[in-house]
Amino acid sequence: MKKVNFKLLLISFAAISAFSFTQTATSIKLKGSDTVLPLSQKVAEVYMKQNAGSKVTVTGGGSGVGIAAFLDGTTDIAMSSRPMKMSEKLKLQDAGKAYKEVIVAYDALSVVVNPANKISQLTREQIESIFTGKVTNWKQLGGDDMKIIAYSRESSSGTFEFFKEHVMLNKNYGTGILMMASTGAIVQSVSQTKGAIGYIGFAYMEKTVKALKISYDKGKTFISPSVENAKSKTYPVVRPLYYYYLTKDEKKVKSFITFILSAQGQKIVSEVGYIPKQ
Secondary structure, eight states: OOOOOHHHHHHHHHHHHHHHHHHHHOEEEEEEOTTTHHHHHHHHHHHHHHSTTOEEEEEOSOHHHHHHHHHTTSOSEEEESSOOOHHHHHHHHHTTOOEEEEEEEEEEOEEEEOTTOOOOEEEHHHHHHHHTTSOOBGGGGTSOSOBOEEEEEOTTOHHHHHHHHHTSTTOOOOTTOEEESSHHHHHHHHHHOTTEEEEEOGGGOOTTSEEOEEESSTTSOOBOOOHHHHHTTOSSOEEEEEEEEEGGGHHHHHHHHHHHHSHHHHHHHHHHTOBOOO
16 A cells, blocks of 8 residues: 655645635726626626636726725726716826726616607707706707706716716706616606606616707707617717726736627627627
């Protein structure tokens, strides 16, 4: 009977244990955009099932919150529905931190009203007039004599920034606009308020709200938000969705980034309700 080399056995066991611990300890944190949140959550769920020992934590709070966490080093990946601002880029530059920007999907930003509202389409100018506070009653837009209750995301949101820049052409929001902490809160509020209007990421679309057709050519053509219209570029309010990470962390996050950009990951993008990269 051969003698067991206990020393070799112990070394082998230690090596296996160390490997297992390394696998279990693999952890990635994502934080930021509420728009990107449902996509990242679903991708993380599938990724962890396929990569035993991996842990991916995803939390929302808004693009600004995610980028702030990225700047102070408390998240590995910042999720954002807007490009990083110059001031944010300068902070990273001053700290000597190189970063990478990745577009993971596209979103058809949707303007929604309560289903009881007979208005089904608006021009960009009319939407601007609502959110700047110039128009306060649906009767002014051909609807019922009913007060307009406009809901917006709060200022830390990338969706707030994008809507202000691309729909309101950088006009200021009116003082009567109700700022909401999450996209889900806008959906709930619009669904419960007959005179309500708000804007949401396409993945948050539910039967409890009605998406409006939008015109960017002063009423000549009105286009509804859909994956097909976003892909064909006929819908006028399409935006990229971003991940930001530090170059030094590339090895840590590469597998997850590669997965969301893969055919399987982009299929999840479609399933969640966003538009995959072309």
